[in-house]
Amino acid sequence: MVLIEKRELRKVLHPHYLTNIILALSFILLKSISPICAVTFIPYLSSACMITKLGNVILFAASDPVYCVIYIALCVLQLLLLPEPTYSGPEAIAYYKGADLDEEIARDKRVTWLVELYTVWSPPCIDFSSVFAELSNKYSLPNLKFAKVDLARNTDTATKYKINTSTLSKQLPTLILFENGQESMRRPIVNHQGKLVKFTLSYDTVVSEFDLNNVYEECKKNPIKDKKEKKEKTT
Template identity: 40%
Template sequence: MEMRVAYLSSLARAVLGRGTMDARRFVHPYFVVNMALAVSFMVLRLLRPFCTMLFKNTAESGQCELDLREHEVLIFVGCITVIKNRGAPTWQHYLKKFGTYAKVANVFLFYRQSPAYMIVYVVLCALQMVLLPEPIYSGPSKIEYFSGLDNMEKTISEDKRNVWIVCFFTTWSMKCIDMAPIFAELSAQYWLPNLRFGKIDIGRFSNVGEKYAIATGAWTRQLPTIICFKDGKEVLRRPFIDSKNRIEKYEYSMPTLIQDFDLNNEYEACKVRLGKKVLESLNNEQEKPTGSKKKD
């Protein structure tokens, strides 16, 4: 019963933390302005008084509606967004790609109405790129990079009391690139001397991918793969491979990783194993996040 309560409590904290973090990132000026530019043509085209002021055919007919070509272009944007974003690591990645495709389409749509509209729109997009760049994680990280299979397995097995969270990645995978700041932030928040984080480039060390059954082809759905090691052995991995050798779709977001790897409880358990003296020494060396922050 206690284990059930602890699991539900951990799940509730992860869900609450996920909602809080997503809401905080959604209101960042980059996403707000980017989405405003992405939907600007449709809003101006359909809402009064903008449609009658800016578009000649609307002023003549008195109806604020899209013509056939505009319908086709916007439907194409929707289709290409869905196709290109299958398996997107985060909703931020999805919105970023949608914004890019929509803005390209808007350049064409504004040009059809007036070259002057297109120029103004391009200038606004350029200003957004310069003044409001995409937010990236630039804080500390606690990641150890392994230089091969032997180095990784030797390090993990040196002290089997340590818990390791290892990210298997390649430098060419966009999902791995998008995942990098998430994993860095995760390591900074949860690192302990006995709860450690590592990364290894399986594009460079192909024998690592072979050993841990991680495909590195262009169409693979296994990049990045994150594995938890306890007692020197693999105990959990994401994305999960079922009994029929099918790879589940996985969302590489920080709240999802915290929940799936039970990092809140793992962090507390590792702290207990360290003992008070070690924790006091760590706190003297550097300021550590509080327990409440860990649960976000």
């Protein structure tokens, strides 16, 4: 059986179908243009696959419910047997429950913390995990620490920091910088009108927006001194 006949191919070459194809592929085509490109490719690919699979479910259901059930079963098996790959390389990150992190931050306010609030099922969080690990390896100090909190397991933390953890949420992941025991900045943020200010999380944008190079230098110039060191100097 031929997938497309010559007669149908002539119809496909009609401007209507050609413009439809161009519009459908417009995002991928515009990815190569830096002023327009504002998201990384992997989260887009994951979202595109999810939307396409939902469309296939509707098409299979309209065609034959039996095929629809089989297709859904295959999608579930794919998620279980072939989950999205996660970063497993070196990192200098501490994983906390929400309450434990609050206690740790309050215990020594001389320590600066960069905290990622995430969920394990969010494609943007999965994509950003390697970037956050790379940042922790480069900038981690005894008084500049990196931490992560899983909001799916710590819903109280999500409520406390007013982060929407729904499937369509654009607040995942959220990065918060704590200085002197207090939140000093976060990205992305919600403005006074209650609208989320768009922010692309990447290595360069995080370093630039959180001024990590200067934060690192300041922490390096002012290391935390142990009580033993203080006693030795006084004697």
